[in-house]
Amino acid sequence: MKAELRKTLGFFSCFSVAVGLVVASSTLVSLGQGMGLAGGGFIIAMAAAWVLQLFSAQSYAELSCMMPHAGGIRSYTKVSMGSLPAMAAVILAYIIPNLFAAPAELAVAGTVIKETFVPGIPSIVCGGLLLALLTITNVIGVDVFAKLQIAFTLTMMISMALLGIIGLTGIGARPAPDLPNMPFNPMGIGVLGLTALAIWLYIGIEFVTPMAQEARQAEKNIPRAMFYGLLAIFCVNLVYGYASLKYVPAEQLANSNHPHVDMALAMLGKPGMIWIAIVSVFASASTINTVIGVVPRMLYGMAVSRELPAVFRSIHPRFHTPWIGILFMAGCISLFFFGGIYKAPNLIVYILAACCSWLFAYIIAHLDVIILRRRYPHFKRPYKAPFYPIPQIIGALGMGYAIVNIAPVPEMESTIFRLVGIMVAGTFVYVIFWLRFIAKEPMFRPMPMQDAQEEWGLVEKELYPNGIPATFVINPGCIPNCGSDINPVAAVSTDK
Template identity: 40%
Template sequence: MVELKRKLGFWQAYATATGLVVAGSTMVSLGNGFGSIGPAFIVAAFIAMIISIIIALSYAELSSIMPGPGMIGDYTLVSMGRFMSIVTLLAGYLVLAATVGPMETMTASMAIEYLIPGVNTMFIAVAILVAFLVVNVLGVQIFGSVQLGIVLLLMLSTAVMGVLGLFDVLTVSTSIVPEFNPFGWSTVMQAIALGLWLFIGIEFVIPLGNEVKKPEKTIPKAMIFGLITIFIVDMLFGFALTRHLDLASLAGADTPQIVGAAAMFGDIGGILMAAITVLAATSSINANFAAVPRMFYGLARKGLLPNAFKYIHPKFRTPVFGIVFVFLLFTLPLFVLESNINVIMTLLSAASVTWFFSYIVAQIDVLILRKRYPEITRPFKAPFSPILQIIGIASCVYMM
């Protein structure tokens, strides 16, 4: 059987981990979060980051025990059996791919429409998906290089705009100082669920474990470093938005990140942020194309999915059937759903619930495997168990 090859280093793993998280939809939720809560949204986002680190530590332990690409399906197969493994994968990640893919593609096409008014958004959306289909079929090294370039450009651009906006450099508007917590701490605590969307999906680097060098060390570092840098970059830009646009306008805008950038830097700011939004959406799409087919590949090798999913192209060493399948999951909804903010937010809500479900199962997997196989070698071991897992489970239930 043709196997996957280890070609990805830390930075490619970091780009994969952050590439799905920093998505077009997170740019929207970041702006709406600061608009709805005020600058105190940083507190909700910080708590959400801590919760995400807790979840990432559990995933890191599980992946160090079973480093295969099946991820949550592999872990649940051992801890809870065949039926729950299939349910978790389909409920968690099949539904997820069918919602996140169209959502990010719509976000990208709407941002492109801002850049080119009147453009055929359906054509643009399908063209984006075809481009990343090709990139991912051609090989993991090409994927890693493309993903690393996109993520570094995305993070650097957003951070620079945030710093310039905070210090009123090159801005066209007069800065304001909004009240830090205008709506009360109960509202801040309710916003933790919105804050978690800024970090959700960091575990998508794990299915590439068979293609990452020294995965037991590289993957935990990539996830935790990714979460911390995402928090810093997002908060810089979010605070800058509140200094140049009133909170009500941020909260009510369909694309608050673009509206806010235009308020800070004029038309050039809006154009640049629209381009960044396209980068963010395409980064998420690219990461999905890489991760989800490898989950299907891992489960197909265990007989939990049809054999077609375990086919590896002999030349490119990529799970071609799974990549094409994900392409169809992303593409078909575009022909029956309208591209607007209401549809995007509905897809976001559906994706959140399925993601939290899979996170709960992962925490339970850690507890079961610690109890059932205490003697097994764990190259990475999550600290403070079972306290962290209990906190993780309770947090996900609260988010749902």
């Protein structure tokens, strides 16, 4: 019997995956720097970014429930625009960014573990052991991955909320220092320019969508996981951010590489530093765990569509996980991590460039919804994004604005966009070569929905005795609640 992905993820598992990549050590730095630059006015940029990501979550929710396949954005885009945009979306938005960001998060975790808990062990060893542990647990099974993700997420969110509440109320904290008064929004309307910085507080919320094939009641749990995840992140960051302004001077927050640690140390002393160190390690571990858990599902989806070597299609016969993709992703992260890339003094430029390419995926997702609504107006959609097409239009334009304003300082702008240009050019060269000479497929011909469902195993083809296709029937082992989730049009006779 062929090994298939299991449906074991409930709401809390989906919620933890959605939040797991978002709340990383780098986002804690972005929060502190934003509060330092704009004071309380940073909430305006946070709210604007939250709305943009809510629109993105709505589009991703509709697409993932309409096409519950592990390929994620690649699957949706192949049906709406064709193979070239689909492959480029995955590479530019999820593979390249995480090859830069994941080693940096691993480095942060290794350094914190060494300096706070085991000073006798080199930080590179601590980071390497953490990567090995998370790789093994992801190979063992998605249920183990989910349990770890829940533990990481709850620890992060509850700890940050408690630290923020302690700081705002003063209960159990050191007396707040006498800091100079800061206007609520010293930047005025210019604070909207920080929307690009604020959006990093929520980027990655859609990482739960490639898990749709392994989620129970995906049409309910995935949209709710992203919405409540965004809401929880906004509330926790708001509380922690305002507490930071109470204990740390704004200028220090704006210029610090670890403003979240500065706040905890000023508020609680050494115990606060240990507490936030645990939060930071869990944030990094959650990010690595999510990357190793989700990106291989995208590689699996590409392999199913013959856009990657067939080896990535391998499902472990015992654990039912895409283990080849997991080992591949872990190996790439190791290469960057042990190669010392994360030590580069201008790493932030590389991360920002990679994140800039990530934003293209959100624009593509909005376009996918618009195209598929027009092309397949009667197709069964277990979840439909409300107020279509207003969120898709505003969301796409907003992400374009964030891309243009990606650089936090003008000096970085040319370098960031040069790197983005190199990544885009390299991606398209690879994709064009693969499609033209290896796969020999058309680049911009959208795949018919019926063919896509057959390829993904969401429907099965029945043949006449002479081998001519007769009908497409629903495969009940591949879709949650598939009896009501499949459009009858996708299961009609093809007999002419």
